[in-house]
Amino acid sequence: MRPELNGSCVKSFSKHANQHNKALSVALKKLQSRLPGFKYSIVYYYHALANRIKNPTKYVGEVICCGSGLDNGRNCGGGSNGTQTYNLCSNRNDYVLFGGHHTQKTNQQLAQLFWSGAPNVIGPYNVKQFFEFV
Structure with missing residues (x-):
């Protein structure tokens, strides 16, 4: 997610990630048929x-706990020189x-x-x- 893009993801990165996942899936299926x-x-x-x-409210609450700008997506900790204003949430598990x-909440869910x-x-x-195969 890039704040300077109004909270959207960089499309080229998303496209490459999806292309990689499709190619990896095809390669693994081929390996499975051969091995x-x-x-x-x-x-x-x-x-x-x-x-x-x-859809953060479906899973935890909000998107980003620490930062400024759109969705608090920039400058957590005050930017590179520590002088910029930023918001800090009271409960990061939300x-x-x-x-x-x-x-930690997101890591637990994943x-x-x-x-x-x-x-x-x-x-x-x-x-x-996988553990059941053993």
């Missing part, structure tokens, strides 16, 4: 995090991000998705299913 017993998993991390950023980093999430989040197997 008996080969199992893999792809985490659709980009989409899981993007959903939280686009947010998806703290500055440019995931909050870890749960990786452990037992549905195929639209992690697939064809989640981490729990």
Whole structure:
């Protein structure tokens, strides 16, 4: 997310991430067909995090806990020289991000998705299913 783009993501980055994920999925499917017993998993991390950023109230509350400007997306800690005004939330667990980093609440949600999430989040197997193969 780039504040100077009014809270939207950089389209070229999003495009490249999606292209990479599609190519990786194709390559892993080919490997699976060639290697008996080969199992893999792809985490659709980009989409899981993007959903939280686009719909924060569905998951935690707000988007960014520390910063200024649109969605508090800039200058957490006062910018490079520490003199710019910024907002600091009282409870970071009500947010998806703290500055440019995931909050503990977001990390817990993502870890749960990786452990037992549905195929639209992690697939064809989640981490729990990998442990069941052993």
